[in-house]
């Protein structure tokens with residue numbers, strides 16, 4: 001909880017909560033869905049406690065946890081902590097991991113059971129680091145959902161090289177994970193992906209009607 005957060009991490013904790021409230025205010029964290037974390041300077045991770053309304057988060061709702069899953073202090077960390085920690089362990093450059101549930105990410109990961117979604121022709125592709133133009137093709141991997149975080153983490157590990165250039169992946173019928181070197185970059189990636197997913201869902205609906 002807040003007392004356990006080092007003084008030098010207070011600003012980052014506040015920024016993470018601002019970011020969570022930003023996405024919640026846009027309807028991307030319905031019914032307590034979503035979880036948010038950032039790497040701390042001491043190598044620990046601050047992650048949201050489980051089951052909270054992400055629209056009212058404050059730093060008191062963040063829990064410090066080691067990369068091996070050892071919780072420092074009391075509280076119940078996010079049910080999806082295992083996936084966040086797997087990402088931080090896999091890539092030391094990851095500074096923040098954000099997860100939300102939207103209608104677009106939930107539906108598009110289910111329609112036709114894709115293993116990957118592709119995007120081309122969208123200016124917003126440039127929101128994803130390393131993509132200078134709408135002319136490239138972005139690939140967003142889709143993993144099957146599981147309630148077992150070890151199963152999900154193993155599946156992610158096997159496809160991490162695909163997910164890395166996307167700075168994210170979808171979990172089927174569940175939601176999106178996006179990350180970045182810091183909270184602001186992770187937020188840009190997540191906003192960008194959610195815009196692209198919303199466009200793609202609307203495009204498919206319009207095509208079906210015509």
Ligand SMILES: CSCCC(=O)C(=O)COP(=O)(O)O
Nearest residue numbers: 031033034035050051078079
């Ligand atoms: C009601 S959403 C189901 C749980 C979930 O997918 C989620 O993102 C929130 O779980 P947490 O334990 O982090 O609150």
Ligand SMILES: [Zn+2]
Nearest residue numbers: 033034174175
């Ligand atoms: Zn979730």
